[in-house]
Amino acid sequence: MPENLSQNQIDELMKRMHSGSVDTEVEKKPKLKEYDFSSPKKFTKEQLKSLNGLHDNFARVLSSYFTSMLRDVCEVEVLQIEEERYFEFNNALPDSSLTGILDFKPEDQNYEETSILLDMSTSLGYLFIERMLGGASHSGAVYVPDRDFTEIELTLLNSIFQQVTKYLQESWCSYVPVATTLTSLETNARLLQAFSPQDVVVIVALNVKMDNYTGTITICLPAESLEEVVDSFKNRYSRSVKQQDPEKEQEKREMIMNSIKRSDIEIKAVLDTFQMSLGDILQLQVQDVIALNKNINSDICVMVDGEPWYNAKLGVTKLKKSVKLIDVVAV
Incomplete structure (x- = not known):
């Protein structure tokens, strides 16, 4: 078909379009992605x-x-x-x-x-x-x-x-x-x-x-x-969908627990806490007696790594000061 249409051809085409003998809908073509073979892509x-x-x-x-x-x-x-x-x-x-x-x-x-x-x-x-x-x-x-x-x-x-x-x-x-x-x-x-x-x-x-x-x-x-x-x-x-072996998981837990057991944690027994003014502290001398708010037979608190963990009693064992754990502090 020539690129330039004559007037007669244009009139005939318009006549056929009005009569419905020519499909005016544009044919949908599939989308094609251009690919340059001279410059192939390296990355996916x-x-x-x-x-x-x-x-x-x-x-x-x-x-x-x-x-x-x-x-x-x-x-x-x-x-x-x-x-x-x-x-x-x-x-x-x-x-x-x-x-x-x-x-x-x-x-x-x-x-x-x-x-x-x-x-x-x-x-x-x-x-x-x-x-x-x-x-x-x-x-x-x-x-x-x-x-x-x-x-x-x-x-x-x-x-x-x-x-x-x-x-x-x-x-x-x-x-x-x-x-x-x-x-x-x-x-x-x-x-x-x-x-x-x-x-x-x-x-x-x-x-x-x-x-x-x-x-x-x-x-x-x-x-x-x-x-x-x-x-x-x-x-x-990439995540593995394979399930872990229960025995290996148990060994891993025990290894972690054994490492934790060897960790150093500070344990401190606290008889009582109180406040004093700076002036009173500066006047303290050797042999001075500080009165606490607790009775000597009262329970004391045992701190584990700075957290209250046990209630205990003061005592003596083989001429050494000691504490006897009574119960666990409720969280």
């Missing part, structure tokens, strides 16, 4: 979900840290997690950037050591510098000077990145033992050669929000090196 939905949970914990820790550093309420949340080629991530970075290169070492020797890129928007960097040097919170926009960071500013920001690296390591260690180290802090995105341009990476975008400011933090993870590490999450934390 379950793996990306695990990464999202990991960085949710990381974002909550950063919220508290940034709030204390900026002296203003700051919220950090995960915006999105997606896969793409490294050159796409690198091309999206501005010429003037603030990117930390992190050394990522899993403790398991089966996993390879790799690098992680942690990019912070330059405006957020200048905001940190302003607050660290005594600037007060205000309602105006953040001032971003049209220049590169100075050496002093980079030293201050390096301490921020060091702390963020530590929190990132703690978040990862909740899933798999790793060690992360900040190796360098770069300000020129064009000089970043961490990965090959065609390498597949996972981009985690975090949104930093305050009353008068919104910035971003982006984490670039290499898919090739971390695919097996992330895949180990579900094996490590």
Whole structure:
């Protein structure tokens, strides 16, 4: 059928539509998901979900840290997690950037050591510098000077990145033992050669929000090196439906009870408690007699780890002072 219809063809088609001989309902086509075979996905939905949970914990820790550093309420949340080629991530970075290169070492020797890129928007960097040097919170926009960071500013920001690296390591260690180290802090995105341009990476975008400011933090993870590490999450934390062996459970209880039995707990017998003024206490001398509120034959309280536990009687056994337990204190 030609793309351009003649007037006669249009009139005939309108006539058939009015007569009902032409079905005007649009045929519903099944939704098809496009897949690029030249760029296959490395991570499954379950793996990306695990990464999202990991960085949710990381974002909550950063919220508290940034709030204390900026002296203003700051919220950090995960915006999105997606896969793409490294050159796409690198091309999206501005010429003037603030990117930390992190050394990522899993403790398991089966996993390879790799690098992680942690990019912070330059405006957020200048905001940190302003607050660290005594600037007060205000309602105006953040001032971003049209220049590169100075050496002093980079030293201050390096301490921020060091702390963020530590929190990132703690978040990862909740899933798999790793060690992360900040190796360098770069300000020129064009000089970043961490990965090959065609390498597949996972981009985690975090949104930093305050009353008068919104910035971003982006984490670039290499898919090739971390695919097996992330895949180990579900094996490590999957719940077993197998019932526990009763004998092993009994042995475990006995082991715990034996450990508790060997614990040191303070037991103290208290005859009475009373109050004296500080002046009377300062005048006390040796051989003074302090009158108590209790009769010498009254019951005393035996404290176990600071809690009243038994009622007892005072006595003597083999020329030594002793107490005789009478009953258990009602809780």
